[in-house]
Amino acid sequence: MRAGAEPWRDPDAVPYVRIEGVTKRFGGFVAVDDLSLEIHRGELFALLGGSGSGKTTLLRLLAGFEAPDRGRILIDGQDMTGVPPHARPVNMMFQSYALFPHMTVAKNVAFGLVQDGVPRAVRDERVAEVLDLVQMREFAARRPDQLSGGQKQRVALARSLVKRPKLLLLDEPLGALDKRLRERTQFELMAIQDRLGITFVMVTHDQEEAMTMADRLAIMNRGRVAQIGTPAEVYEYPNDRFCAEFVGDVNLFEAQVTEAGADRTRLACEAAGCAIEVEQGAPAPVGAWCWVAVRPEKMAIAKVPPPDDGAPVNRAAGIVRDVRYTGDLYVYRVELDAGATVRVTAPNLTRRTDMPVAWDDRVWITWSPLGGAVLTR
Amino acid sequence: MSAPAPAPSAPRASSAGRRLALAIPYVWLLLFFLLPFLIVLKISLSEGTLGAPPYLPLLGRDADGAWRLTLSFAGWSHLLDDDLYRDALIGSLRIAAVSTVLCLLLGYPMAYGIARARGTRRTILLMLVVLPFWTSFLIRVYAWTGILRTNGVLNALLLWLGLIDRPLAILNTDVAVYIGIVYSYLPFMILPLYAALERLDDTLLEAAADLGCRPWQAFLRVTLPLSLPGVIAGSMLVFIPAVGEFVIPELLGGPDTLMIGKVLWTEFAANNDWPLAAALAAALLVVLVLPILLFQHVRRREEGA
Incomplete structure (x- = not known):
């Protein structure tokens, strides 16, 4: 077509x-x-x-x-x-x-x-x-x-x-x-x-x-x-x-709606250890349990902590448990301090044979409010 | 080279074993087919005599002690002179051919039905096909005389049903021979047909339907051509033994039933003319081997294509 x-x-x-x-x-x-x-x-x-x-x-x-x-x-x-x-x-x-x-x-x-x-x-x-x-x-x-x-x-x-x-x-x-x-x-x-x-x-x-x-x-x-x-x-x-889950890889967080805006939803997520903000009208009222889906490529991984701007939103710290190198991509499995394990991918932008992020490194994961989706089912 | 050469004994032993395994059927054919055939051929070229055995050796010593080869073509020339043998051969081929066609017409739908059946149904149907083999062939053919004779089971049934008012004379006619042959050889037609049809992939029929075939057209264009090896194998398994069939025409056939097996038996046992009988047997073999060779030739050409 x-x-x-x-x-x-x-x-x-x-x-x-x-x-x-x-x-x-x-x-x-x-x-x-x-x-x-x-x-x-x-x-x-x-x-x-x-x-x-x-x-x-x-x-x-x-x-x-x-x-x-x-x-x-x-x-x-x-x-x-x-x-x-x-x-x-x-x-x-x-x-x-x-x-x-x-x-x-x-x-x-x-x-x-x-x-x-x-x-x-x-x-x-x-x-x-x-x-x-x-x-x-x-x-x-x-x-x-x-x-x-x-x-x-x-x-x-x-x-x-x-x-x-x-x-x-x-x-x-x-x-x-x-x-x-x-x-x-x-x-x-x-x-x-x-x-x-x-x-x-x-x-x-x-x-x-x-x-x-x-x-x-x-x-x-x-x-x-x-x-x-x-x-x-x-x-x-x-x-x-x-x-x-059927199409592509995804990280799913169970979370509770704390602010239900017309085009912005805020949720509390214990497993991620931070508040999650999603630029999407709230599909459920305050207090409802939902899931937040964040694709691995929508997350950024860094060895230095992001600038602290008050209460953590869309930001979690953890330890790298596994690194998979596919040539074009690095695929990380990160165990967050709060308990959840997430999958993060990073494009391999420059030629290097050492790992920018390696096993057991302490890392910070961040993502934009545009990166996640709130699901009720 | 410092590395030890691989021991050659193992592959050599296995290849010798393979050669032995391959040789067994040839040795078998040599011992039980070619050798007896040569003996028959030898007898057919010997001079007949009264005595036991009723023929003279091919190679013998004269009164003066010299080796002499005595060939007699009396048996073979008799075969060509007397129309009886030609007619018997034609009769046999005709009866065998008609029986083969009847077996095919009856056996194909049965084999098709079995191949389409699933699970235990299929096993039971296959068992039923093989079941008659549990009884002696002779007894089964003999039992048909009881069914077919004038006051037999079949006539009694037809009379009782009111389909006929006088018993039919079936026994001791060619019809009885056809019934006997078709009955006896049907499993040999069904089994190879079943083997060919069972392998048929159902999606091929779906593909044919998808491309515009009605079910009967799919049968003609896909099922039938793919089952052709089964048709040929089954037809040969019925036709070849049916040509030489002796027991069925003897028990069920009449005086008019002219089949080569019966003639052969008469020449051997009643007339004691072994050279003629042997010539007849050798001629029959040639007639039967030709279609096999032809079939093999066609198959090889098809595989090459």
Whole structure:
């Protein structure tokens, strides 16, 4: 989706895919629980969740492999209730790729076109075109068992794109690839999606993947949507502790509201040993217990104490218990005097091989009122 | 070099062991297939005689003590002269081919059903397929005479149901032979088919549906081609023994049922013409080995592609 195009903010925009109150049970287990969701044309939408969160079931409901027990799904205005998978304007890229082992790459890709009775000349042209797109043309005559994981992934993508579906479903599309290949493929996939303008719905358990690729993402938990938004919205404004912890790392402090302003909340936190100020309207009255979420990169670490300006706010002292050096970052685990253990990251700004902050150093942690978020759940 | 060279004995011993393990099937084939076949071939080229054994040695000494090789092609030429043998061979191939097709038509849905079944259901169904092997083959075939004869169980049932008003003559006809062969060899069709279908990944069928296949189209384009090795293996396991089948046509077939196994038995036991019978057996082997070689050839070419 082009930068700046955000149809989900437009109240008049007609969503391309509507999921309306869908429930799916397997025996006593509720896989998808009264879930509603709207996806817009051309969006790259990610369903992010752990195993058993219902994300794959939702994808299979969209593909038509499962029928909802309640609710309905509309794609481009068409009610999909009772429409079998073969008749849906939807294609899926399977997690296992599901390439037909008895067919060459070209025949695999042509499979859907043959089924639709597309004339041979047109078929060959479209197969060549889509194989070019995924840079697999030279492998057209190979069989799936002669391909590497990354090559199979490309063929599977080509096969699901060749019919030009209204909606492309991707089930953990990059799950089987190693880290480096996965990163490269992420950008290729985004470029292809941008070029073709097809709406993508992607299932992933990898929050980094969802953050990097998606226009919007839905965090799923126990068959429901825990939060929906752009990657930045979800990362910076988590709805609750589950979302805060699921996407990225976070330090959570249990704290009691002491001042509830319209755009500023002050809380008392015993575990941090200081008052916490957050630039955010109070979500709960004075005296209520909340949680404050502060991401590790929003905290600063220093060996010298910050200038003392009265009662400590957003400031705690502690001892470094662990340092992890990843090259680009230092990751510190700091045990605060008040008892809590926090995780702080610092970018590695200059070339040096000694540690700016080392094990057992006495350090001071500070963060801005803009760095934290108050959560009631 | 100061480091001691690695002891070569260990890998050599294991490679010798491997060679021995690989040699066992070849030794087995040599002892129990090639050697008997050569004996049969030798008998087919010997001169018949009255006595025990009813043929003369190929290599013998003359009255004056000189070694002499006596070859006789009487058995082989008799085979070509008399239409009986050609007809019996064609009859056998026809009956075996029809039985194989019937087994495939019956066995495929059964194997498919078993492969789709889950857990204990599948185990029970598989057990039921193998269950008949717990009784002697001969007894099972013999039992069919009781079912199929004019006053047998089947006719009694059909009469009682009012489907027929006169008993059907099934026993001692080709129909009875078909029933007997299909009944006896069905497990040999089902088991390889089951093995091929059981390995089939369900997501392949979902992928086919996703790409526009109705269930029957997915079956034709994915399931069937992927189960083809099972179809071929099962068909060979039924067809090859069915061609040489002797017991079933003997017990269930009639005087018109012309099958090579029966003819072979008659030549050996009743006519005591061992050279002819041996020639017949050798000819049958050639007819049966050809399709196997063809199958192997096709498979190797497919794997190479």
